[in-house]
Amino acid sequence: MAAHEIADARVIHEGRRSLVALTVALPGGKSMVREVLESPPAAAVLPYDERRRTVLLVRQFRAAALRAGGAPEPVEAIAGLVDPGETPEACIRREAMEEAGLRLGPLEPVGSVWASPGYSTERVHLFLAPYADADRTGEGGGLAEEQEDIATCEIEFAALAAMLAQGALEDMKTLALAQALALRVPALGGALR
Structure with a gap:
C-alpha cells in the first residue's frame, strides 16, 4: 500500500x-x-507551588469558545505561540511573565502534542514548573497591543482536583497538564483520591 x-x-x-x-x-x-x-508551534505551562498547594491558571476571552457556545473566558494554563527563532522554553518564560507576571525557574517537560491533528498543524510543548509567591514579580495581564485582558487565578490543589473529577476543565492542554501534575506531585495526586 x-x-x-x-x-x-x-x-x-x-x-x-x-x-x-x-x-x-x-x-x-x-x-x-x-x-x-497551518499554525506555528505553541508552548503551555502549569506552574505549581507544592508548599502552598496551589497552581496558577489564567482566564482570557476566547472568540472560538464563544462562537461554539462555551464559556467565553475558560480557565487555562499559561500558553502562547512560539515566535520564529524562539525555543518553546523561551516562549513559555516570556508568556508566563506577560500573562501572569510570573518569573519561571526550572521547567519540567511533559511532552509535545498535536493540538488537534484532524485540522491543525499546531504542536504544543507542555511544561510543568514549580513557583513560589516571590516569583510573581511582574504585572501580568497580557499585552495591550494584542487586546489581551488576562486575569490570573491562583487555586488550591483541592480545587484543581475537584475540577478534574467533575470534568470542569474544558481546555485540552490544561486538562493534560493537570493530570500530569497529579501523577508527578504527590500532594495533588493525594487530593484526587
Whole structure:
C-alpha cells in the first residue's frame, strides 16, 4: 500500500494562521481534499507551588469558545505561540511573565502534542514548573497591543482536583497538564483520591 502524499496545497486564507486546502493522493489512485489550519508551534505551562498547594491558571476571552457556545473566558494554563527563532522554553518564560507576571525557574517537560491533528498543524510543548509567591514579580495581564485582558487565578490543589473529577476543565492542554501534575506531585495526586 502506497503512503498518502500531498498532491496540491492551495492557500484559502493567509494570516497569523493560514487556512490551506490540501489535495491528498490516497493509496489506490483516489484523492481527497482537507482544509488544514497551518499554525506555528505553541508552548503551555502549569506552574505549581507544592508548599502552598496551589497552581496558577489564567482566564482570557476566547472568540472560538464563544462562537461554539462555551464559556467565553475558560480557565487555562499559561500558553502562547512560539515566535520564529524562539525555543518553546523561551516562549513559555516570556508568556508566563506577560500573562501572569510570573518569573519561571526550572521547567519540567511533559511532552509535545498535536493540538488537534484532524485540522491543525499546531504542536504544543507542555511544561510543568514549580513557583513560589516571590516569583510573581511582574504585572501580568497580557499585552495591550494584542487586546489581551488576562486575569490570573491562583487555586488550591483541592480545587484543581475537584475540577478534574467533575470534568470542569474544558481546555485540552490544561486538562493534560493537570493530570500530569497529579501523577508527578504527590500532594495533588493525594487530593484526587
